[in-house]
Amino acid sequence: MKDPTIKCVIWDLDNTIWDGTLLEDSSVSLKPRIVEVLEELDRRGILHSIASRNDHDEAMAKLQELGISDYFLYPEIRWDAKSLSVRRIQEHLNIAYDTLLFIDDQPFERDEVAASHEDVWCLDSRHYLDLPEEPRLKPKYITRDSEMRRRMYQSDIVRRQEEEEFVGPKESFLRKLDMVLEITEAQEEDLVRAEELTFRTNQLNATGRTYTVESLDSMRKDGRHKILVCGLTDKYGSYGKIGLAVLELEKDVWKLNLLLFSCRVMSAGVSSILLSLLRNAARDNGVRLTADFNDTGRNRMMRIAYMVAGFVEKQPQVNGVVLLENDLTDIPPAPDYCKTISKVSWST
């Protein structure tokens, strides 16, 4: 099997990011062109973190002074074994070990990490200038969402901190977020992200179907489909494009061939809002509303989202696909914690 694309690079500091040892000489200087490498990978949507044995405050101050502290998420600067730091970073980011790259100049540190995490790719830091050319660091998709990925994680860190500190019911917290959900028909510039979502999303994909840019583009133009894209922002920043629906329009019935959401927005209730919007639109247009569900063994959450929105089984399984239908009654009003802007034109 092909080695998966790297999603996060974990850097050592002394003699890796900079020349010299900070504890011995506070005037360390950055490795030549290291900032270019950080910047280029960041632009591709690859995250950076740190596993360094150093004094935390001193090292963070140095990173700030050098103007690069903002690149790193969940930096682990402490006297622990680096394998533990790698594990904590993996837990924070919630991405698989085989998408992590650990870079260190010391063979001992690389071996220590490799011994605990055999799936982590461990690399000698003298190769740092080659990183942009490494196939595993060239993601298939580079979209606006990739460029924003680090900032989305950073706003998520602040958001979670405040949520943890917030005392009171969940809805009061949601209300303070000033969430805005925008639902649009996919434009050409959305298609790469839309394709990426269908390939990246497993648990929150109702049919597990994947679509290429070309197939999405032809559906977008054929007059028999609508490709809907959801974007979400709140006061901390943008979540990017986080939802996708492929709707097949027939004369008397609309069918959802695909409904998916990014895991980032699981708790925001976005699926209910989008499904209510579709139910209202179907009712207003005098058509039935159905949806395909394909049990992939991992996507039960989507079956439950359909259930909560009042979809029931209409036809038993055919080739593993269950047809659900909505009776278009009892459609709940949109929750008041989220402003919904729909730019979808339903007149056909």
Added chain:
Amino acid sequence: MEYIVREKIRSIIEDNLKIFDSDVEFSDDDHIFRQGFVDSLFAVKLLAFLEQEFDIKIGNEDLNIENFHSVNKIISFVESKK
């Protein structure tokens, strides 16, 4: 016995209420989803709780909101699966 089941179900709903203006009351017949008391993430939690607590298996064919939309509905569903 039924009393204990009822209390357990009421308490997981209460713990997950999205709104409580300190004294929102819901009856055993209230439609908890329609009234916006809970959302689909709660539904995921509720199903996992029912499967574990009452040692039942909830299949896709059971996933109809009719089975879960009030405390009384949930109780009869659990009884029917035992």
